[in-house]
Each structure stands twice: as C-alpha cells, then as structure tokens.
Amino acid sequence: MRIPRVGGDGVWRWLSGACVALSLLAVVALLVLVVTRGLAHFWPADIEQLTLDDGQRIAGIARGSEAGEQRYFTANRDLDGEVWRWVETQAIERRETPPELLYAERRDWGPFIGRLTALETPAGERLQGAEAERRLRRALAGDAEVTTLHVRNVEGRALEVEFAQVASLSWPNRMDIGDKLAAWGHGVWRFLSEAPSDGNTGGGVWPAIFGTLLMVILMSLVVTPFGVLAALYLNEVARQGPLTRLVRIAVRNLAGVPSIVYGVFGLGVFVYGLGGHLDSWFFAERLPSPTFGTGGLLWASLTLALLTLPVVIVATEEGLARVPVALREGSLALGATRFETLRRVVVPMALPSMLTGVILAVARAAGEVAPLMLVGVAKLAPEIPVDGEFPYLHLDSKFMHLGYHLFDLGFASRDAEAAMPLVFATATLLVVVIVVLNLTAIILRHHLRARHRALEHS
Amino acid sequence: MSAASFSAAETQRFSSAVVDFPSTSSCFDIEALSLAYEGKPALRDLTLRVPRHRVTAFIGPSGCGKSTLLRGLNRLHDLNDQVTRNGHIRLEGQDIHGRDVDVAELRRRVGMVFQTPNPFPMSIYENVAYGVRLQGVKRKRELDEIVEWALQSAALWEEVKADLHASAWTLSGGQQQRLVIARTLAVRPDVLLLDEPASALDPISTLKIEELIRGLKSQLTLILVTHNMQQAARVSDYTAFLHAGELVEYAPTDTLFTNPRLRRTEDYITGRVG
Ligand SMILES: Nc1ncnc2c1ncn2[C@@H]1O[C@H](COP(=O)(O)OP(=O)(O)O)[C@@H](O)[C@H]1O
Ligand SMILES: [Mg+2]
Numbered sequence: 001m002r003i004p005r006v007g008g009d010g011v012w013r014w015l016s017g018a019c020v021a022l023s024l025l026a027v028v029a030l031l032v033l034v035v036t037r038g039l040a041h042f043w044p045a046d047i048e049q050l051t052l053d054d055g056q057r058i059a060g061i062a063r064g065s066e067a068g069e070q071r072y073f074t075a076n077r078d079l080d081g082e083v084w085r086w087v088e089t090q091a092i093e094r095r096e097t098p099p100e101l102l103y104a105e106r107r108d109w110g111p112f113i114g115r116l117t118a119l120e121t122p123a124g125e126r127l128q129g130a131e132a133e134r135r136l137r138r139a140l141a142g143d144a145e146v147t148t149l150h151v152r153n154v155e156g157r158a159l160e161v162e163f164a165q166v167a168s169l170s171w172p173n174r175m176d177i178g179d180k181l182a183a184w185g186h187g188v189w190r191f192l193s194e195a196p197s198d199g200n201t202g203g204g205v206w207p208a209i210f211g212t213l214l215m216v217i218l219m220s221l222v223v224t225p226f227g228v229l230a231a232l233y234l235n236e237v238a239r240q241g242p243l244t245r246l247v248r249i250a251v252r253n254l255a256g257v258p259s260i261v262y263g264v265f266g267l268g269v270f271v272y273g274l275g276g277h278l279d280s281w282f283f284a285e286r287l288p289s290p291t292f293g294t295g296g297l298l299w300a301s302l303t304l305a306l307l308t309l310p311v312v313i314v315a316t317e318e319g320l321a322r323v324p325v326a327l328r329e330g331s332l333a334l335g336a337t338r339f340e341t342l343r344r345v346v347v348p349m350a351l352p353s354m355l356t357g358v359i360l361a362v363a364r365a366a367g368e369v370a371p372l373m374l375v376g377v378a379k380l381a382p383e384i385p386v387d388g389e390f391p392y393l394h395l396d397s398k399f400m401h402l403g404y405h406l407f408d409l410g411f412a413s414r415d416a417e418a419a420m421p422l423v424f425a426t427a428t429l430l431v432v433v434i435v436v437l438n439l440t441a442i443i444l445r446h447h448l449r450a451r452h453r454a455l456e457h458s
Numbered sequence: 459m460s461a462a463s464f465s466a467a468e469t470q471r472f473s474s475a476v477v478d479f480p481s482t483s484s485c486f487d488i489e490a491l492s493l494a495y496e497g498k499p500a501l502r503d504l505t506l507r508v509p510r511h512r513v514t515a516f517i518g519p520s521g522c523g524k525s526t527l528l529r530g531l532n533r534l535h536d537l538n539d540q541v542t543r544n545g546h547i548r549l550e551g552q553d554i555h556g557r558d559v560d561v562a563e564l565r566r567r568v569g570m571v572f573q574t575p576n577p578f579p580m581s582i583y584e585n586v587a588y589g590v591r592l593q594g595v596k597r598k599r600e601l602d603e604i605v606e607w608a609l610q611s612a613a614l615w616e617e618v619k620a621d622l623h624a625s626a627w628t629l630s631g632g633q634q635q636r637l638v639i640a641r642t643l644a645v646r647p648d649v650l651l652l653d654e655p656a657s658a659l660d661p662i663s664t665l666k667i668e669e670l671i672r673g674l675k676s677q678l679t680l681i682l683v684t685h686n687m688q689q690a691a692r693v694s695d696y697t698a699f700l701h702a703g704e705l706v707e708y709a710p711t712d713t714l715f716t717n718p719r720l721r722r723t724e725d726y727i728t729g730r731v732g
C-alpha cells in the first residue's frame with residue numbers, strides 16, 4: 001500500500017500515518033498470532049495432575065483460561081469421549097506435576113496421557129516399573145523390541161496400546177529445557193516429513209507440502225511460456241492500436257475474476273470437457289470409472305495456470321516496456337533483425353521482470369484453495385503422486401494441498417478443536433512459503449530497478 | 459527574424475548540383491525526399507548528394523529535421539508506421555527501399571551513433587562483439603582480433619584493455635560513446651551516421667570524438683549532425699544547412715562558413731537565428 005505524501009497539512013499527515021500504523025499492526029498481529037500458536041504446538045508442555053474438591057483426578061495440559069475456569073487438554077478420547085475439560089479454578093485442591101506421567105501420540109484415537117504400568121516384549125516377557133520404562137526408552141530409540149504397552153489414566157482406568165500404534169512418546173515432566181528443545185525440533189520435523197494420521201488430526205503434512213509444490217511447479221511450467229509469449233506478442237509483435245489496448249484491459253480484468261469462477265471453468269472445460277474426451281479415447285476400458293474425467297493434478301495445475309496468467313503477462317509487459325528504445329535502435333542499427341534484437345537485448349533485460357511475474361504467480365497459486373476444491377484436491381491422499389511406477393508422475397491422481405488441508409483440519413475434521421494447533425502450524429507453514437516467494441520477487445525487482453537506474457545515469 | 463522576411467531569391471532552394479565533388483564519387487543520392495510524421499511534414503522535397511569518404515555535416519536549428527533525415531538513411535523509420543515517405547534514397551547507386559534490399563544488411567552497412575550513448579547492458583567485449591556475432595563470426599580468436607581492432611580504431615583500446623569484461627555501464631559518458639563507435643566500426647560499415655554524438659559530453663571527450671571522426675574518413679563516409687557550428691567547421695568537408703525540413707544551402711564547409719550565398723545561412727551561422 002502506498003499512501004500519497006501530503007506535506008505540510010498536519011491532519012492529513014497524522015491520518016495517513018495512523019493508517020499505515022494500523023495496517024502494520026494488523027499484519028504484525030496476524031503473523032505473531034499464527035506463528036506463535038503454530039510453533040507452540042510442538043513444545044512439550046508440562047502435564048499437570050489436578051485433584052478436585054470432589055475427589056476427581058484429572059491430568060492434562062493447561063491451554064487457556066476464562067472467567068475463573070481453566071481449560072485442560074486431557075487427551076484420552078477413547079476413555080473420556082472428549083479431549084478437553086473446563087475446570088473451575090476454585091475446585092482445584094491440589095496441583096502436581098508427577099514425573100512419571102507420559103504423553104503418547106497414537107495413530108488412532110489421538111494422544112494419551114497417563115502412566116505406564118507394564119510392558120510386553122516379543123519374547124513374551126512382562127516387565128514392570130523402572131525396568132519397563134527403561135526398556136520402553138530403548139524401544140523408542142529403536143534398540144529394543146516391545147509389543148504391547150499397559151497403561152492407566154490418572155483415574156486408574158487401564159488400557160492396552162500396541163507399540164506399533166505409538167507415533168511418539170515422552171515424559172514431559174522429566175524433561176529439562178534441552179530435552180524439550182530437542183523434542184520440539186523433532187516434533188517440527190515430524191510435522192514436515194510425515195503423512196497425516198488419525199483422520200488428519202495428527203501426524204504431519206508432508207503429502208500436502210509435496211502436493212502444493214508439485215502443483216505449483218507444474219503450473220509454472222505451463223504459465224511461464226504462455227504468459228511470456230503472450231506478453232511478447234502484445235508488446236513487440238502486434239501492431240499497437242485499439243485492439244491491443246482492448247486485449248490489455250481484458251487481461252487486467254481477468255486478474256480480478258473471483259478464483260472460484262476459474263474453478264468452475266476448470267471443472268467444465270478441463271475435467272468434464274477435455275478429461276471426458278481423453279477418457280473416451282484412451283481409457284475407454286476403465287469406464288465408467290474416470291481416469292482424467294475427474295479432478296486431478298493436471299487439471300488443477302492448468303486451472304491455476306489460467307488464474308495466474310494475467311500476473312505473468314502484466315509483469316512481463318512492464319519489463320519489456322522498460323527496455324529503452326535507444327537500446328533497441330542501437331541493436332537494429334548494428335544490423336540485427338527485430339527477432340535478434342528481441343532475443344539478445346530486449347528479453348535478457350526483461351528477464352528479472354518475467355521472473356518476478358512467475359514468482360508472484362507462484363505465490364498466488366500456492367495460496368489458492370477455492371478453485372482446487374472443484375478440480376482435484378483431496379482431503380487425504382497420503383500417497384504422493386510421484387513414484388517408481390510408470391509413468392512416474394501421475395498427472396491424473398488426486399493430491400493434497402496445504403491450503404485445503406488447513407481448511408479440512410479446522411472446519412471439516414472430526415475434532416476441529418483438537419486440530420486447532422495443527423491449523424496454526426499449517427498456516428505458519430503456508431505463510432512462510434508465501435513470504436519467502438514474495439521476498440524473492442521483491443529482491444529481484446529491486447535488482448532490476450538498480451540496473452535501470454544505472455542506465456539513466458549514464 | 460522570421461521566415462517571412464526572407465526575400466524570394468533567398469528562399470529558393472539550391473539543389474546539390476551546386477556542389478560537385480571533384481575528387482570523389484557520391485555515396486548517398488537523396489532525391490526529392492519528403493517525410494511526414496502522422497501527416498505532419500518533417501522533410502520537404504530534399505535533394506542532396508553525400509560524398510564518399512568525406513565528412514558531411516548537417517546543421518540547422520533544433521527540430522529542423524536533421525535526425526529525421528539521418529534515420530531515413532538507414533531506414534530506422536521502418537519501425538514507426540506513422541511515417542510516410544516520398545522520393546528516393548540511393549546508396550552507391552542502389553535504391554535502399556528496393557524490393558531486394560535486406561534491411562538488416564543495409565543497417566550493417568550504414569552504422570549509426572546516437573546522441574546519448576547506448577551501450578548494451580553487457581561487458582565491453584560483448585558490446586563490441588555483438589554485431590560481429592550477428593554476422594556469424596563465432597571463433598574466439600577472430601572475435602578477439604576484431605574487438606581489439608575496433609576498440610583501437612575508436613581510440614578506446616588503451617583505456618579499457620585491462621578489463622574488457624567490465625560492464626560497459628561502468629565507463630564514463632565519453633568512453634561509452636567511443637565504445638558505441640567501436641561497436642559500429644566492428645561490423646565494417648561503409649557509412650557512419652553520427653547524430654550529435656558529442657552533445658552530451660564534456661569538452662575533452664568532445665575533442666577526442668572529433669579527432670576520431672577526422673581519422674575515420676579514410677575508411678568510410680561520415681555524416682555528422684551537430685548544432686555546434688564550430689564543430690561542423692572543425693571536422694566536416696561539406697556542410698548542409700537545413701531549416702524547417704528544407705535544405706537551404708549546401709556547400710564545401712569552408713565556403714559555407716566564410717562566404718555563404720544566402721542571408722538565412724549567414725544569420726544562422728553567425729548566431730542571429732536558431
Ligand atoms: N517520432 C516522431 N513522431 C512525430 N514527430 C516527430 C518524431 N520525431 C521527430 N518529429 C518531429 O519532426 C520534426 C523534426 O525533428 P528532428 O528530425 O528530430 O529534428 P532535429 O534532429 O533537427 O532537432 C520536429 O518537428 C519533430 O517534432
Ligand atoms: Mg535531433
């Protein structure tokens with residue numbers, strides 16, 4: 001946003017200054033909220049054990065408070081039916097942090113909080129107490145084998161957990177700050193590198209990261225040549241007149257069309273139209289189950305390429321328009337043809353603008369969700385669309401996407417509230433990706449400007 | 459003084475027949491050339507012969523059509539479809555607008571240096587090699603030789619030989635202009651058009667460029683546009699005075715500056731007009 005400079009007039013100065021401050025504040029607040037809550041999710045917080053005045057016992061992690069009540073994340077959905085408890089602060093008689101309380105993430109049923117009572121090994125041994133814990137630690141490090149964990153919640157209700165079901169396990173109350181940092185790093189790494197589990201409320205987001213990147217790469221492969229060639233034609237080849245002006249206006253307006261409309265277009269033209277024909281020509285033996293006649297990676301990439309086409313065209317045109325006439329004439333005067341001039345002088349000089357355009361397009365595409373819901377994104381597709389099987393890249397397969405995953409976690413999953421921290425973590429990731437892309441674009445543009453200034457001074 | 463106050467005899471145009479070149483042939487033959495931008499005339503019925511291997515200066519007040527005429531000689535106007543033209547231009551007897559003329563080849567033969575230096579955003583070496591490469595020269599040895607020869611011809615070699623791969627934009631304005639001349643010489647043109655090549659330069663750079671122009675006429679034909687009378691007097695052999703798109707007087711430089719036939723010319727060169 002650029003506020004017009006109004007010198008002298010005090011009121012305007014204050015007003016415009018206040019607007020800038022407010023905008024900055026809003027951006028900073030947004031980033032701080034998303035990033036802190038996203039990153040805090042992986043911090044192994046202490047587990048409190050509460051004894052209430054009615055004798056009840058609760059174990060959980062404090063997460064917020066409101067009007068004399070405290071909220072605890074108590075996990076153990078299979079035992080309690082839910083994972084959150086509001087507790088009146090006055091009703092709490094005792095608070096402890098018993099070191100033996102453990103926190104386990106399971107592939108089904110979500111996290112568990114409680115105590116280890118016994119352990120079974122493949123040899124049929126049954127270990128208890130300190131010995132069980134030692135063996136469990138070795139098993140977690142991969143040095144020993146364990147089959148089943150016998151655990152109890154703080155109320156004493158027993159549960160058996162297969163070791164294979166355990167995604168991670170720790171004793172947060174025994175950790176020092178170093179251990180916690182290590183656990184935090186490990187948690188972040190698992191988030192980035194693992195597939196979602198437990199109905200998307202646990203595990204990581206790797207397929208979504210991969211899907212987003214792959215789709216964006218395919219999109220750039222399509223949008224870059226089309227956008228650049230279109231801009232070259234408009235700016236360098238076509239005769240300038242009312243028609244080119246009309247096309248320019250149309251391109252700029254295309255950028256303002258709501259993205260869901262592109263989704264509808266993609267569904268109608270790519271999926272049903274093109275995909276339907278492809279199926280009837282090449283994949284008839286599989287009908288009625290569609291191959292390309294349903295949403296998939298290819299159609300999503302094409303739809304987003306269409307969506308971002310104006311960004312690339314406009315940026316490229318700006319870059320081309322910036323190349324001084326003097327340099328074009330200098331080249332022509334040396335006996336270069338128009339094409340040679342374009343290739344050797346004009347395009348190299350407009351290259352940073354083109355790159356900027358592509359990066360802005362990528363940043364835009366990485367954040368789009370609405371059109372994808374129509375043309376191929378999936379709630380859960382843990383298999384990434386690249387594998388060792390011919391044709392290696394499966395353009396017809398559904399894929400996961402960070403933006404859609406975010407929506408799914410927060411608003412469509414079984415336990416939206418439990419997934420909230422993951423929503424923030426995913427949002428942080430998305431913001432980081434887009435900020436990095438935009439920063440790259442800004443640096444490139446700065447570079448370009450510096451080059452043009454150098455020319456003007458000479 | 460306005461045009462209306464010229465006498466009828468004075469406004470009569472002199473054709474190039476007045477000037478003959480005893481020791482050389484003509485390079486450009488311009489015949490009844492008229493040129494208009496969007497219907498607005500910029501050159502009117504101009505007839506002029508430019509001698510081979512001499513320096514011819516075009517002088518005249520700003521906006522009189524000097525650049526327009528120069529750009530007509532290598533068909534740079536082709537790029538602007540608002541330009542309409544009448545009349546003929548012949549280079550060594552061949553009509554430059556003929557059907558079988560390769561415009562790119564014409565522009566190689568008729569090199570041009572502009573008012574503001576316009577080196578490409580490349581190294582010094584690449585700037586000079588640019589046109590040569592377009593001619594299909596690829597061998598490094600050959601390119602190196604041509605680059606050195608061109609830079610020496612443009613009196614720039616000694617100043618840049620230490621770092622040929624520095625960006626051309628790091629050079630001073632005067633050096634850049636000599637680089638542009640070197641770049642043009644490298645493709646071995648027959649004619650060099652110079653459109654106020656020194657007007658953006660300091661006096662010392664201007665002197666160097668003038669020396670260069672005098673030295674080059676043994677190799678090629680030069681046409682120099684300038685608004686600087688002393689410069690025209692110093693470097694040119696023939697001078698044409700243009701006014702409002704018309705050729706007013708054309709004569710050997712000595713004659714034109716010491717003994718102009720027309721009052722308009724005299725007024726202009728003595729600084730009373732323009
Ligand atoms: N590209 C153009 N489009 C329209 N008119 C032009 C253009 N270039 C020059 N002119 C006009 O043609 C006339 C001659 O210009 P020019 O040849 O540049 O003069 P000079 O070089 O002698 O100063 C001027 O009136 C100028 O306004
Ligand atoms: Mg001019």
